Amino acid sequence: MKVTSEIGPLQKVMLYKPGKELEYLFPMYLEEMLFDEIPWLKRAQEEHDGFSDTLKKAGVEIYYVDELMSEILDRNNLKKQFITEHLNLSDIANPDTREAVFDYLMNKTTTETVKTLIKGLRKDYVEQLKKESSFSDLTKESFPFYLSPLPSMYFTRDHGIKAQDDIILSSMFNMSRKRETLFLKYLVEYHPLFASSKPLAEDLSWPHGLEGGDVLVLKEDTLIVGYSERTTEQAIEWLAHNLLVQEEIFKEILVVEIPKKRAYMHLDTVFTMLDYDKFLLYPGIKDAIHCYRLRKNSHGSVDSNKEESLSSMLEKSLDRPVKIIYSGEQTPITAAREQWGDSTNTLAIKPGKVICYNRNERTNEILNKEGIEVLEIEGSELVRGRGGPRCMSFPIMREPI
Template identity: 45%
Template structure:
């Protein structure tokens, strides 16, 4: 599958969205149990049929607004049609899942090589349990010890949050280095798509960050505020060392980015990424969770003749004004100034808005107070159901990886 007219480029949070990458939740969520929820970064077990219905509604809203929707699984299938790429992907997939027993690795590799590309793409996301291929592979000690629920290839139920494992910045791509081992296979998938799919390969898209870098950096912490300014959250999932590495790569490359606002957020699961507390909805307007205002610290990394300089900023609002060269900044508090309502709706991703055009955003319908406030401020709000989608701790922005914005 080729997309000859699609040249990836994102230099705005609010420009008209033209193409996006999604993943439709699937069998990987059926692998969640009360015993592995914490390991796989979930707080509850979603109802799979319902979560698929909600995600399909999300995709329909995007398509109805003229946005090309691409799916991770389809893109991966495209690149696995090449036998050499398919073989190396299988080797890397087994390695990242800790398959080190030579005999087991050999059996699994042969088994997977005989499968069709779509089956391999499915397994890479939904996993491969012992029971799926019982009596085909000789049992090692691990299979006996963990007999009931032993995964040769672990599921990646967070894959529907496509924002995190990769992100377009200007005309280049960032392959995240994930904090949690449970999410590292997602970046392996993204890396194979980036390195081998025509969308990236034929357009000579540079790489600003790589998943082999030691320090963690995740896409939910990266906001593209303009062609020259990005904001990066520093908290539970993204380290200061990673942000400096990204800055160096952007400034030394051919990126137009000249200024990075580093927003230090509390290390807390409620605020796992910057976009769980702060997003841009219009040229001068941002939604913000007021409950963490006193805990924020803001720094600037600014490109200069020596590489870059770092300075501490007074506060987020003044830093945004200066960096974006705006006279006025409007901060819209999600949930209003009622602390209880604001905290409840932030937990349900009220701040995780996806702008599809200036002043036009997609949000969850359950965040009634925040949506009402945004509408009062003149923001066009498109609501989608998210009762099950939100159980994974992410909203419309988390569930989308923009490839092209005008």
């Protein structure tokens, strides 16, 4: 059950099909919930089914987060503990309100509890609290939820990093996504599917962001980490100390610093691996990135060195020439428009074979000309959440290459 590269044949993957939480998005709170637009749920679900069908046809075994969670909460009597941890990461300040919400969730079936924790809990759904108002309710009167929806839940990549046999749990940069990682935390600790995996994490309420979309597994002993809007330098230092020095799982970490903008929130929104020697990069940032190599030294600490360029850094680690392919040709308007549509967020299912949104026509044409086989999927609604095929998938197992 290992992941030792970005491109090894994909065997097992974890997904989450978007649900009612998308219908709880509304204009007043879009920015807080990290959305720019409101997806149409019915079409988004159809598109997600198309994504999963493409994976199945490629021989990939699919697991769904919510189904796995229901299995362990029933099997291990963990429901009380799981609800409590969600409430600890919520905005509920009043103890009576917290108790009423806890009772409401405990009285639901396990499946309904899992669904409610993802879709959010509206204030008008808790009968016991309809006629009561705490001070906290009055100060947050316009916000209609006791538990906020998790509309980004379908971006399972962000919840953690599967690297070799271990799973690094993310510490989400934005408070609105902190609760998402709890699902992966419990699965790693209690589901037999992850029995061989060891979880590595700081406290999930840790203020320094570390998100899965910023981490690529270049090869068995090397990670690439994005220093971005969502993953901080403190998190990268922690990662280097744990993976290079303490656990000695990897020999080096390659850091790619990208502009800290929402449009490039994670490294995988501008850069992905396609084949043994081919990478896709959004050309709009090629002159704005900085690269660093982190390795353990003889004194048991981490040495950091600045690298000349992205391509030379990759070539040194892979010990072969590499080709950087630019998305959207190099036409600024086309490249920027398609990057906004996640043209660079490709999911490799084997070396030289990737899944992409069909909307990014120019980038897909370029990939085909470069010998990359592109499996296109619909994504006009899914992309409204600002993520593509890589964002929507959490690889559990890839064949070694």
